[in-house]
Amino acid sequence: MPEAQVAAAYGPPRSVRTTAYSRGAPRVTVATYRAHSGQLSIVYDGAVVVGVSTTSPYYTTAAGHGVGVPFAPTNGTWLACLGVYRQIVGGVTTDFATQGAQKFGRVVRASLLRRGYRDPGCQGAVR
Numbered sequence: 001m002p003e004a005q006v007a008a009a010y011g012p013p014r015s016v017r018t019t020a021y022s023r024g025a026p027r028v029t030v031a032t033y034r035a036h037s038g039q040l041s042i043v044y045d046g047a048v049v050v051g052v053s054t055t056s057p058y059y060t061t062a063a064g065h066g067v068g069v070p071f072a073p074t075n076g077t078w079l080a081c082l083g084v085y086r087q088i089v090g091g092v093t094t095d096f097a098t099q100g101a102q103k104f105g106r107v108v109r110a111s112l113l114r115r116g117y118r119d120p121g122c123q124g125a126v127r
Contacts, residue, residue, distance in 0.1 A: 003031075003047040010035055013042075021118045028117060038067065043113060051113035059110065061094075071096050071107050078103050091115050 013031035020027045028051075029044045038056025042049055060066030076087035076094075083101025087094045094112050098105035 003042075003044055003049070006031070006042050006049065010040065021113070025117050043117070045117070050117055051111065053109060053111035053113075055109050061110075065096060065107065066110055067107050069107050071098055071104065088115065093118050 010033040013033050015032045017030050018027055019030060026045060030041050031044065032039055032041045034040075035054070036056040036058030038054055038058070040056060040059075041053040043051030043053070055067055057066060057068040060069075065071065071085055076085045076096075078084075079086050080101070080103075082095070082097075084095040084097045087096075091114055092112055093115055094110070095118075096107045097109040097111070099108050
């Protein structure tokens, strides 16, 4: 989805920053919006969306995983150093951050990011 379509749907962002999610990863722009009683962060490489992250319970996966839901992992890896369950399917890395970084806590943030933009483990992670 191009940046112009995101702006048309959500209006101007509340904040914009530039970052790299891990050492050696491409620098990206993160625009954060207020949406559906939470935050919605869109990650751009140029004008192309390469990731999304949300604290809103409005957005869920097809399997029903999302913010506010107790996380019961069926697949994926617990990364205690980041306080997330990580699943890598195809070209997408999905992280589910849990309340208090507890292994079986409720999800407080769900993030999807194309592979290559985030380190696949804890080594080299930028917080």
